[in-house]
Amino acid sequence: MxxxxxxxxxxFLPDEVRRREYVMRVVREVYESYGFEPLETPAFENIETLxxxxxxxxxxxxxxxxxxxxHEASGEADLALRYDLTVPLARVVAQYQQELPRFFKRYQIxxxxxxxxxxxxxxxxxxxxxIDAIGSTSPVVEAELLAAVSDxxxxxxxxxxxIRLNHRRALTALLEVAGIEASQHxxxxxxxxxxDKIGPEGVEKELQARGIAxxxxxxxxxxxxxxxxxxxxxxxxxxxRGFVAGHEAGMAAIGDLASIVxxxxxxxxxxxxxxxxxxxxxxxxxxxxxxxIAVPDLAGSxxxxxxxxxxxxxxxxxxxxACGFSLGLERIIVVMTERNxxxxxxxxxxxxxxxxxxxxxxxxxxxxxxxxxxxxxLRVEIYPEGSRKLEKSLKYAAGRSVPVMAILGExxxxxxxxxxxxxxxxQQESVSRQSAAAAIARRVRLVEP
Amino acid sequence: MxxxxxxxxxxFLPDEVRRREYVMRVVREVYESYGFEPLETPAFENIETLxxxxxxxxxxxxxxxxxxxxHEASGEADLALRYDLTVPLARVVAQYQQELPRFFKRYQIxxxxxxxxxxxxxxxxxxxxxIDAIGSTSPVVEAELLAAVSDxxxxxxxxxxxIRLNHRRALTALLEVAGIEASQHxxxxxxxxxxDKIGPEGVEKELQARGIAxxxxxxxxxxxxxxxxxxxxxxxxxxxRGFVAGHEAGMAAIGDLASIVxxxxxxxxxxxxxxxxxxxxxxxxxxxxxxxIAVPDLAGSxxxxxxxxxxxxxxxxxxxxACGFSLGLERIIVVMTERNxxxxxxxxxxxxxxxxxxxxxxxxxxxxxxxxxxxxxLRVEIYPEGSRKLEKSLKYAAGRSVPVMAILGExxxxxxxxxxxxxxxxQQESVSRQSAAAAIARRVRLVEP
Numbered sequence: 001m002x003x004x005x006x007x008x009x010x011x012f013l014p015d016e017v018r019r020r021e022y023v024m025r026v027v028r029e030v031y032e033s034y035g036f037e038p039l040e041t042p043a044f045e046n047i048e049t050l051x052x053x054x055x056x057x058x059x060x061x062x063x064x065x066x067x068x069x070x071h072e073a074s075g076e077a078d079l080a081l082r083y084d085l086t087v088p089l090a091r092v093v094a095q096y097q098q099e100l101p102r103f104f105k106r107y108q109i110x111x112x113x114x115x116x117x118x119x120x121x122x123x124x125x126x127x128x129x130x131i132d133a134i135g136s137t138s139p140v141v142e143a144e145l146l147a148a149v150s151d152x153x154x155x156x157x158x159x160x161x162x163i164r165l166n167h168r169r170a171l172t173a174l175l176e177v178a179g180i181e182a183s184q185h186x187x188x189x190x191x192x193x194x195x196d197k198i199g200p201e202g203v204e205k206e207l208q209a210r211g212i213a214x215x216x217x218x219x220x221x222x223x224x225x226x227x228x229x230x231x232x233x234x235x236x237x238x239x240x241r242g243f244v245a246g247h248e249a250g251m252a253a254i255g256d257l258a259s260i261v262x263x264x265x266x267x268x269x270x271x272x273x274x275x276x277x278x279x280x281x282x283x284x285x286x287x288x289x290x291x292x293i294a295v296p297d298l299a300g301s302x303x304x305x306x307x308x309x310x311x312x313x314x315x316x317x318x319x320x321x322a323c324g325f326s327l328g329l330e331r332i333i334v335v336m337t338e339r340n341x342x343x344x345x346x347x348x349x350x351x352x353x354x355x356x357x358x359x360x361x362x363x364x365x366x367x368x369x370x371x372x373x374x375x376x377x378l379r380v381e382i383y384p385e386g387s388r389k390l391e392k393s394l395k396y397a398a399g400r401s402v403p404v405m406a407i408l409g410e411x412x413x414x415x416x417x418x419x420x421x422x423x424x425x426x427q428q429e430s431v432s433r434q435s436a437a438a439a440i441a442r443r444v445r446l447v448e449p
Numbered sequence: 450m451x452x453x454x455x456x457x458x459x460x461f462l463p464d465e466v467r468r469r470e471y472v473m474r475v476v477r478e479v480y481e482s483y484g485f486e487p488l489e490t491p492a493f494e495n496i497e498t499l500x501x502x503x504x505x506x507x508x509x510x511x512x513x514x515x516x517x518x519x520h521e522a523s524g525e526a527d528l529a530l531r532y533d534l535t536v537p538l539a540r541v542v543a544q545y546q547q548e549l550p551r552f553f554k555r556y557q558i559x560x561x562x563x564x565x566x567x568x569x570x571x572x573x574x575x576x577x578x579x580i581d582a583i584g585s586t587s588p589v590v591e592a593e594l595l596a597a598v599s600d601x602x603x604x605x606x607x608x609x610x611x612i613r614l615n616h617r618r619a620l621t622a623l624l625e626v627a628g629i630e631a632s633q634h635x636x637x638x639x640x641x642x643x644x645d646k647i648g649p650e651g652v653e654k655e656l657q658a659r660g661i662a663x664x665x666x667x668x669x670x671x672x673x674x675x676x677x678x679x680x681x682x683x684x685x686x687x688x689x690r691g692f693v694a695g696h697e698a699g700m701a702a703i704g705d706l707a708s709i710v711x712x713x714x715x716x717x718x719x720x721x722x723x724x725x726x727x728x729x730x731x732x733x734x735x736x737x738x739x740x741x742i743a744v745p746d747l748a749g750s751x752x753x754x755x756x757x758x759x760x761x762x763x764x765x766x767x768x769x770x771a772c773g774f775s776l777g778l779e780r781i782i783v784v785m786t787e788r789n790x791x792x793x794x795x796x797x798x799x800x801x802x803x804x805x806x807x808x809x810x811x812x813x814x815x816x817x818x819x820x821x822x823x824x825x826x827l828r829v830e831i832y833p834e835g836s837r838k839l840e841k842s843l844k845y846a847a848g849r850s851v852p853v854m855a856i857l858g859e860x861x862x863x864x865x866x867x868x869x870x871x872x873x874x875x876q877q878e879s880v881s882r883q884s885a886a887a888a889i890a891r892r893v894r895l896v897e898p
Contacts, residue, residue: 035829035830066513111492125492140812140833263813277840380482
């Protein structure tokens with residue numbers, strides 16, 4: 001029998017859990033400071049809640065749970081594992097509308113499961129960290145989401161990320177003005193999305209291969225090819241206005257973008273924002289602003305989101321405005337690990353003091369001293385096997401990066417003392433048994449600043 | 450389409466998440482102070498990892514995941530949802546033996562899933578909080594587990610719990626000495642377990658109905674009926690010794706129990722321990738001490754555990770000693786909620802200050818002030834919709850139990866001021882815009898001590 005975790009999943013041993021917990025703690029603290037509140041939903045949903053929400057490709061990647069008992073043999077599924085945190089949120093908003101505040105702001109940090117082919121950095125079980133604000137169409141919502149995400153990344157010491165911002169309706173206007181038919185917008189976006197990879201000529205070829213008229217394709221490319229990814233937002237907004245002038249919905253969308261940029265300017269997102277008219281985002285449910293975080297020298301994004309004013313309506317029967325952002329926790333952890341961005345204290349040992357006893361007669365006093373040391377707010381482990389030989393426990397404690405060892409021996413006991421050993425300097429001293437806990441606590445605080 | 454969570458599962462809205470987080474934080478802090486380290490394993494395991502580990506009944510309650518893609522139509526399952534935290538631990542110990550410390554002490558707080566019929570307090574998705582210590586047969590292990598669990602319950606303000614302690618091999622000895630054949634031990638234990646419900650006569654009838662010889666049954670009952678559940682451990686140990694005297698393995702087991710009691714006496718578990726010779730615990734993998742926590746006026750236990758020196762061997766091929774305890778998080782939360790045991794601060798509002806702006810021209814300054822207030826470590830929400838009428842936002846803030854509101858209006862702006870309103874006393878004052886954040890922070894700290 002294999003003892004590995006299932007394909008695409010991971011066991012997290014203690015050091016890894018601590019690194020993950022550190023990131024989640026920062027995320028949680030920052031999101032709470034923006035007034036987001038925690039929500040948790042079940043790992044599985046009724047299968048009809050999920051089916052049809054993620055497109056045809058998504059449907060195939062959903063983990064389905066067999067019916068139980070006598071129905072198991074039917075081979076049918078009635079439940080499915082959570083695929084993202086947005087659809088469960090929409091269900092929750094519909095179910096608890098009477099109990100939730102009108103402007104419900106929630107964060108949710110939970111795993112999701114997708115039956116993707118496992119690859120480097122792509123897992124079948126991975127955590128998502130989502131914030132969503134329900135109930136308002138105000139651009140304050142987008143600005144605050146971007147500020148919160150920037151705040152998180154700043155505290156995690158990401159110092160060179162960029163926020164790419166676009167608007168679904170501006171994008172539609174742009175394609176319409178260029179003369180691309182509505183039925184071809186999806187095709188056009190797939191091609192345009194490759195601009196920085198295959199260049200304008202490559203995109204032109206692909207647009208034509210997808211049956212888009214040459215003059216429409218040329219009009220489009222003229223706009224995109226001349227757009228610099230580093231241009232200031234105000235300049236890009238002007239270029240957009242120039243291109244879609246006269247397209248009412250498009251101008252309104254650009255006005256919306258301008259409001260978001262203007263508000264975000266006074267936040268931690270301020271100088272991070274770039275208007276990127278080629279940003280499309282895969283999911284079909286976006287209806288307004290869309291955004292993505294990019295980091296230099298990293299393919300793909302650290303997270304993304306946008307406004308989706310119709311999704312809750314699929315559950316509730318009437319539309320409720322909503323806007324959200326999902327941080328890519330797994331990618332953040334990969335980048336932080338590779339780039340050595342974790343604070344040193346995360347990888348310090350789990351134990352402040354190890355208590356060793358030389359012979360079973362001293363066992364009870366070891367347990368007692370451990371309790372006293374915990375009273376001093378120390379993390380204490382007892383080397384569980386008493387032996388007259390100290391080497392084994394010393395070696396073990398050193399391997400576990402324990403800074404201080406408290407040793408209870410018969411000679412010490414006879415003198416009413418405890419030996420305290422600094423495992424780094426290998427110096428040791430005797431302290432009175434009665435005041436041992438306080439003395440050891442002082443020493444640990446010296447060693448672990 | 451139903452918007453309820455699937456049968457037997459729950460959505461946790463913010464207040465409930467906060468209560469759960471509070472309990473888990475206490476559990477985590479205490480367990481870390483005993484040197485336990487965090488472990489996390491995937492939500493699902495390869496199905497063969499779980500099958501055959503939980504008995505026939507358990508097998509039926511495992512949620513199974515359909516194969517994917519072309520194999521979906523086969524109706525077969527290759528994965529299954531985690532059923533407890535012990536079997537995954539045993540797999541992890543076998544897989545990472547080279548990396549883990551010799552005395553691996555881990556805590557794990559994760560959900561498990563069981564396809565039980567949902568009932569009051571019985572869920573299909575529920576959290577377990579487990580501690581396990583691997584690698585030592587020392588009674589220090591049991592004593593420290595009991596101390597840690599008692600410490601958790603003490604900090605959660607459970608002040609009248611009792612630890613029931615027994616030993617699998619003492620129990621076996623007891624039944625052997627009474628003359629019950631090995632093949633009938635399981636039957637006998639089921640009957641004896643009902644002693645406090647159906648009394649000695651009821652148990653005697655049931656023992657005989659199960660085919661146990663009358664004199665064996667009488668010998669057994671003489672011992673159990675005379676045992677007081679409140680007797681001091683030393684007295685019960687003496688009674689046990691008297692009964693199994695001459696049974697070598699039984700005497701060794703009682704010696705083991707005596708060591709555990711002696712060590713636990715100097716810990717927070719000290720005066721909680723009762724030796725209960727009728728405690729059996731359902732799971733078949735226990736090999737030594739077994740324990741359970743009981744609270745007056747509560748049917749069932751708050752958690753239980755024991756020593757299982759053979760389970761890791763099912764994965765590793767050689768036995769490794771192990772002992773663990775699982776706290777019933779869901780029951781703890783139910784009891785704490787019913788008995789009003791949560792500290793008041795848990796249910797305080799999620800937001801310290803709400804920023805309101807009277808008109809869109811003040812929107813950017815609202816976003817800016819919110820940022821300044823977050824710099825003062827406050828949790829800040831912006832009422833997202835500017836309006837010249839204040840009532841709506843005041844009512845909303847009061848409904849969300851926000852203590853303080855910062856109001857940005859045109860008059861205030863002209864004077865370079867911000868209005869700060871205490872939403873409890875309804876008193877308000879003007880502060881200068883420049884020093885508004887610091888002034889508001891001082892006020893919030895006055896209101897929220």
